[in-house]
Amino acid sequence: MSIIAFLVIGLLAGLIARALMPGNQxxxxxxxxxxxIAGSFVGGFIGSFFNSDGRVMDLHPSGLIFSVIGAMLVLLLVSFAGRSRRVRV
Known part of the structure; x- marks a missing residue:
């Protein structure tokens, strides 16, 4: 996959994940x-379990869906990490 396609899919997955997640990001x-992009890596890893050849970096038709799911997982982890750093008074 080319770098440009990787960046465009990453941007789309990030935008869709932010739109689907509740709250203010x-x-x-x-x-x-x-x-x-981080969601694409996570989604590619998850998608490789369902694919017979098991390659992570290949472009699959379900790649955007798994990228969005992976981006939502990353966004959820980032939001939990951000909560623990806030000072509670």
């Missing part, structure tokens, strides 16, 4: 793209 376009 205050992040810019670059952070959203990085979220989607």
């Amino acid at each position: 205050s992040m810019g376009l670059l952070a959203t793209t990085l979220l989607g």
Whole structure:
């Protein structure tokens, strides 16, 4: 997969994941793209369990769906990590 396609799929996955997750995620376009790229890695890993050849970096028709699911998991983990760092008074 080319780098441009990887970035575009990452941006789309990050935008869709942020739209589907409840709450306010205050992040810019670059952070959203990085979220989607991390979600693509997580989603590719999850998708490789359902694919017979088991390759993570290949482009599959269900890749965007698993990328969105992976981005939502990453966003959930980031939101939990952000909560623990806040000072409670």
